Amino acid sequence: MSARTLFEKLWDAHVVAPETADTPAILYIDLHLVHEVTSPQAFSELRERGLKLRRPDRALATLDHSTPTLPANDKGERPYANEEAKAQVAQLEANCREFGVELHGWDSSERGIVHVIGPELGATQPGMTIVCGDSHTSTHGAFGALAFGIGTTEVGHVMATQCLLQRKPKTLAIHVDGQLPKGIGAKDLILHIIGEIGVDGGTGHVIEYRGEAIEALSMDERMTVCNMSIEAGARAGLIAPDDTTFAWLKGRPRVPQGAAWDAAVAKWRALRTDAGASYDREVRIDASKVKPTVTYGTHPGMAIAMDAPVPAARSAQETRALDYMRAQPGKPMQGTPVDVVFIGSCTNSRLSDLREAAAILRGRRIAEGVRMLVVPGSEAVRRDAEREGLHQVFTAAGAEWRVPGCSMCIAMNGDLAQPGQLVVSTSNRNFEGRQGKGARTVLASPATAAASALAGSIADPREYVNEAAAA
Amino acid sequence: MKAVTRIHSRTAVLADENIDTDRIIPARFLTTTERAGLGKLCFNDWRYLPDGSDNPAFPLNQPQAKGCAILVAGRNFGCGSSREHAPWALLDFGIQAVLCSEIADIFRNNALKNGLLAIVVSDAEHRWLLDHPGTELSIDVEGQYIALPDGGRIPFQLEPFARHCLLNGVDQLGYLLQHDDAIAHYEQHLEQAA
Ligand code: SF4
Numbered sequence: 001m002s003a004r005t006l007f008e009k010l011w012d013a014h015v016v017a018p019e020t021a022d023t024p025a026i027l028y029i030d031l032h033l034v035h036e037v038t039s040p041q042a043f044s045e046l047r048e049r050g051l052k053l054r055r056p057d058r059a060l061a062t063l064d065h066s067t068p069t070l071p072a073n074d075k076g077e078r079p080y081a082n083e084e085a086k087a088q089v090a091q092l093e094a095n096c097r098e099f100g101v102e103l104h105g106w107d108s109s110e111r112g113i114v115h116v117i118g119p120e121l122g123a124t125q126p127g128m129t130i131v132c133g134d135s136h137t138s139t140h141g142a143f144g145a146l147a148f149g150i151g152t153t154e155v156g157h158v159m160a161t162q163c164l165l166q167r168k169p170k171t172l173a174i175h176v177d178g179q180l181p182k183g184i185g186a187k188d189l190i191l192h193i194i195g196e197i198g199v200d201g202g203t204g205h206v207i208e209y210r211g212e213a214i215e216a217l218s219m220d221e222r223m224t225v226c227n228m229s230i231e232a233g234a235r236a237g238l239i240a241p242d243d244t245t246f247a248w249l250k251g252r253p254r255v256p257q258g259a260a261w262d263a264a265v266a267k268w269r270a271l272r273t274d275a276g277a278s279y280d281r282e283v284r285i286d287a288s289k290v291k292p293t294v295t296y297g298t299h300p301g302m303a304i305a306m307d308a309p310v311p312a313a314r315s316a317q318e319t320r321a322l323d324y325m326r327a328q329p330g331k332p333m334q335g336t337p338v339d340v341v342f343i344g345s346c347t348n349s350r351l352s353d354l355r356e357a358a359a360i361l362r363g364r365r366i367a368e369g370v371r372m373l374v375v376p377g378s379e380a381v382r383r384d385a386e387r388e389g390l391h392q393v394f395t396a397a398g399a400e401w402r403v404p405g406c407s408m409c410i411a412m413n414g415d416l417a418q419p420g421q422l423v424v425s426t427s428n429r430n431f432e433g434r435q436g437k438g439a440r441t442v443l444a445s446p447a448t449a450a451a452s453a454l455a456g457s458i459a460d461p462r463e464y465v466n467e468a469a470a471a
Numbered sequence: 472m473k474a475v476t477r478i479h480s481r482t483a484v485l486a487d488e489n490i491d492t493d494r495i496i497p498a499r500f501l502t503t504t505e506r507a508g509l510g511k512l513c514f515n516d517w518r519y520l521p522d523g524s525d526n527p528a529f530p531l532n533q534p535q536a537k538g539c540a541i542l543v544a545g546r547n548f549g550c551g552s553s554r555e556h557a558p559w560a561l562l563d564f565g566i567q568a569v570l571c572s573e574i575a576d577i578f579r580n581n582a583l584k585n586g587l588l589a590i591v592v593s594d595a596e597h598r599w600l601l602d603h604p605g606t607e608l609s610i611d612v613e614g615q616y617i618a619l620p621d622g623g624r625i626p627f628q629l630e631p632f633a634r635h636c637l638l639n640g641v642d643q644l645g646y647l648l649q650h651d652d653a654i655a656h657y658e659q660h661l662e663q664a665a
Pocket residue numbers: 064065113114115134136345346347405406409410427428
């Protein structure tokens with residue numbers, strides 16, 4: 001067989017019926033992740049047609065988007081944002097019971113953001129196709145799985161047939177050469193990449209991230225990178241699995257054990273782009289040039305180094321974006337006063353993200369007037385963080401330590417910013433109103449978010465790290 | 472899905488680039504468990520003033536935009552989330568087609584599955600359409616062209632299967648269910664490999 005890319009290997013292995021000029025391919029889906037927001041209409045459709053789930057054993061559900069992040073009161077009542085949110089959660093619970101889907105609900109010690117728990121449980125594995133009614137499904141590509149977001153109609157298709165109708169997307173290789181400078185992390189890198197290729201730079205493509213800097217990333221960091229592939233318009237992001245991947249997955253509840261594990265790893269090692277295989281497009285990024293990066297506009301492509309001057313608007317839309325953000329062309333974002341800091345979301349709510357923030361906050365207080373929310377990505381992350389005492393670092397610094405969920409990433413559970421407030425956020429979208437009507441979002445790494453909370457304005461985390469080391 | 476063969480309407484224009492799904496329908500409305508009735512929330516935070524009255528600065532609130540079923544939007548319309556609530560809201564609001572030089576993948580996929588025509592035109596044609604709001608257009612799905620008032624035509628491409636489904640009102644889930652044998656065969660092969 002001729003040389004193939006990683007994407008082509010994943011695609012070929014899942015074709016139930018190949019595409020033709022008239023019809024898309026029928027692609028088999030190994031794992032279907034489900035949450036309360038994009039599934040109710042799909043379950044209703046199944047019920048109306050008298051259909052069942054073809055493979056309930058390949059579905060995994062959780063509660064994350066509409067769920068409050070404040071704990072239940074003594075009577076066990078949870079502070080839902082409204083009755084609809086409460087009803088939506090109750091509906092997923094009922095749907096999962098009726099259709100036999102495993103749900104990590106309120107009583108589960110594994111509940112959390114759908115893209116955090118899939119990998120944690122080892123449900124996400126190299127070589128799989130993974131879908132969810134959620135665009136950040138691209139996260140799972142960090143394991144060398146073809147993972148992408150789908151709409152609710154397609155959620156219904158997967159439930160009923162375990163398949164999707166798909167046209168083969170194009171491939172885009174992003175080579176990240178060299179090494180990231182000290183103190184620069186995966187979030188800076190991916191914001192830098194989207195700033196370079198644009199918010200639609202990946203449209204119609206599956207991105208494969210490769211090169212020295214990518215191989216050097218931890219799994220948590222790889223997930224951060226792949227998570228934001230969709231913010232460049234790409235359907236999916238991929239990183240070839242390697243020893244880092246296997247070491248991370250080994251022993252997790254759902255991965256094969258014993259001899260089956262060794263056999264799986266042997267198979268997974270073949271999941272790499274062959275020498276001589278070609279991509280539809282290729283881009284090169286120099287990792288050594290990446291600085292602490294933040295957004296200054298209202299989409300993730302409007303990203304620059306925090307000490308670089310905000311560029312002048314080149315269109316009416318950019319003028320509108322700068323006005324909305326109250327960003328001033330010619331001035332850097334560094335030093336902009338901050339009202340709220342949010343550490344969380346499927347981009348940056350894993351243990352390493354919390355450690356990164358805590359390292360900067362330890363023994364310090366956040367600035368007067370700043371509100372800071374730290375929301376772990378899952379119950380497992382929460383447990384681990386509390387075991388290390390990170391929650392005490394956060395609360396001693398003046399931050400709020402919450403129960404896992406999407407929280408202020410999407411602001412549909414009642415955690416939101418007020419009109420005009422500036423939020424430094426470790427999430428993935430800075431769209432107008434994303435974190436509350438009129439709220440202004442600046443996307444950043446956990447380290448930058450923590451440093452900004454301390455300074456009360458957008459700040460370079462490296463200054464705090466050095467100080468801590470010197471002290 | 473209802474068959475969609477032809478759409479005839481004046482155009483309304485939203486020239487902003489990168490109109491994301493949070494602008495089409497803000498996330499706080501996603502607690503619904505229904506598909507219906509989202510039209511009143513379409514473009515909510517742009518369309519209404521804080522007191523709930525119509526925002527006169529929102530282009531689709533202009534009298535000449537009322538009743539337009541064809542929306543010409545700036546590049547990269549529908550970027551962001553996979554929420555199908557976006558095409559549901561647009562359809563319920565009265566939009567039947569979106570014309571653009573580039574449309575976000577998941578949005579376009581979702582739109583076509585609901586009978587909302589998501590059509591990509593060339594940069595030059597897009598520019599012209601953006602500059603001429605209120606143009607009377609007729610979109611022919613079978614012939615894959617947009618007829619202009621002066622008799623001119625803008626050709627476009629739809630993915631052949633999506634077009635077939637639109638023209639015949641084909642239910643894609645029904646189509647997939649017909650492939651039960653092939654799926655079972657694939658699953659068998661999977662189990663043997665494991
Ligand atoms: S954390 Fe944000 S981006 Fe991630 S799944 Fe939740 S809402 Fe979506």
